[in-house]
Amino acid sequence: MEKLKNIDELKSLRKRVVGETFKPDVPRIRICSGTACTASGTPKVVNAIEEEAGRKGLTLDIVKTGCQGFCQMGPILKVEPQEIFYQKVKPEHAKWLLNYTVAGGMPYRQSLYRENILSEPIPDMTDVPFYKKQLRIALRNSGLIDPHNIYHYIAVGGYSAIEKALGSMTPEDVLGEIDKANLRGRGGAGFPAGKKWKHTKGAPGKIKFVIANGDEGDPGAFMDRSVMEGDPHSLFEGMLLCAYAIGAEYGMIYVRHEYPLAVKNLGHAIKQAEELGLLGKNILGTGFNFTLDIREGAGAFVCGESTALIASIEGERGFPRPRPPRLSEPGGGAWGYPANLNNIETYACVPQIIEKGADWFLSIGTKTSPGTKVFALTGKVVNTGLVEVPMGITLREIIYDIGGGIMGGKKFKAVQTGGPSGGCIPAEKLDLPVDFDSLSKVGSMMGSGGMVVMDEDNCMVDVAKYFLSFCQSESCGKCPPCRIGTYQMLQILEKITSGKGEKGDIERLEKIGEQTKKSALCGLGQAAPNPVLTTIKYFREEYEEHINDKYCRAKVCSGLGSFRIEQEECFLCGLCKQACAFDAVKETSRSFLIDQDYCTKCKACYAACPIGAVKVEKQQKKVKA
């Protein structure tokens, strides 16, 4: 690779690689090599395809792309030029894929996507319901290019935004465009990126930092990983544009260590960009300097918080610091230098805005939240994976049209957005348009974009307990409201879910929750009570059932309810008797019975029964004699 000396050289390089890569006359397979598809067997499929192609003497261009989003159906691949989409491909299908599609131009029906076994297969990716309503900006190149090859990125128009900015725009123009586009931070709070950039630009001092927050700790969210693994150069380009706009020379990417593939791909991509002269000193001969370093986290959730992240970069314990000074002010950022911190997804949107203009971006999404947002749709939905949709789409559209509804035809109960800091949204609010403001209005938040769907088999008290125990164990311990508040709330929830709840517990939870929210030092503590408070708000009757009737309607919490064997269903297999550790299941000549005096409500018999004849019911109120 030769260093590019000026903007014209980049232009001519693009012209050359556009002709060389992705030639239309060569058959091509774009196979997803994201983490999920790799776990489902991409390497084996690639091997099988390569072997088979070698045997047949076919010239075949295999592009190992980043995550294409439809993780559940992995490994997925697309055959071009026929544009046929295949899912759940196994090594033994390779032969048929090559025979039918690559050589014959026909679809191989076995591996096509079907909504269910009776429906007609859908060969075109854009017709698959999962992809139909999506609009990709941040994830535009995932599934298209090989992240290990910078030429692929350049061939699909990469680095043309920095080319435009360096060639014909002043830093103020770039900043103005981002400000006008009203790009809001994709990391959670939705603070306008343009405002943040302006603050940092205005801060005194020559040395400034551009930092990308890739510490995606929210359980259930993986869009940043997808960008870092599948399209690292669009992140670099976004950071370059930011650095150009605010006048920064140093850049850092903070990645969590749980993403080894992301660290590897980013490192590889930085090296390639440096070799081409797109990072480093005197970029494209314009005198603009920008270098990038990677910092790995070490498994602390709180380091996703901006001040804690800075502490971690400096090599300290990841404790949040009181603000002000803010990161953008002197004394607040890394080593005291002003720093601009944005989420990975935010940076990935920047090149498109500069290239196509703020007006284009404003035309997508809602008035207050323009653009798109990537959601990680998971939980009990049929189709799980990454979806990028315009803001303002309703929850119903995401869950039912894209997600394909609830698994096993069960009833929808709630959707949890925003990870451990977000809240649960009930069925009544399904038609809520999704944007930053409407979500916070109902007590939840956009968060990083995790969306976990829950059905009638999930107990909301248990879910609240789960999120709170996560926040409690991840609390850094610096400020008492978070350290003690979350612990006390967790104790009360433990009590409720084990059947020892008392009157007044719900009110106590609400009180501690509100106080923790108001007084905690950083975002973690301020948002930790959200899951509990929203579940109390929308599912209060479930809490009351746990406390007053000692009954869990989802039958998740053990130690609640009264157990009974339905004699008409029981077929006398005796498994419940074997499972019971307390000898509470009694055997008579023709039936099994549960002795309530011995029963500890451990649920062992309920789990052991193969036909569901053990019933959990509300405890009968004792009648006073």
Next chain:
Amino acid sequence: MKVEELDVDEKVGNVKDILTEVQKKRGILIHAFQSIQKEYNYLPEDVLKALSKKLDIPLVEVYSTATFYKHFYFKPRGKNIVCVCTGTACHVRGSGKVLEKIEESFGIKEGETTPDLSLTLETVGCVGCCGLAPVITVNEEVVGDLSPKKVDGIIKKVRGK
């Protein structure tokens, strides 16, 4: 990596030009832990002592930082590391049962290592493979869409190694 071979300037990267010696040494601390752990599988006391000398950071500060992060260990770990994801998506799809099953079959609890150092069992917040929930990782390899049968197979495989 030997602590003596640690090159502060190289590890700290491009920002070395603007940092003081003290800032540079402190800045690579977490990176140094990671390299040490890669080599020894945990952070041995004598190596940390050597690191403290090399970087001129008091040992108490070194420990204070290392213990803050979940990723660092101070006891030897097993040859195989099985990590059960307990993220939201895995939780609602039954990762608790997976964990229980592995705990039972090896007789250890999460966070513990078998006495013969063959296996360390851990849990993780989220590995970002929610589409395949429930998920576990066996020595960095992600195994998803677990069923009781698949878990049995993994247990057998780990035992056989």
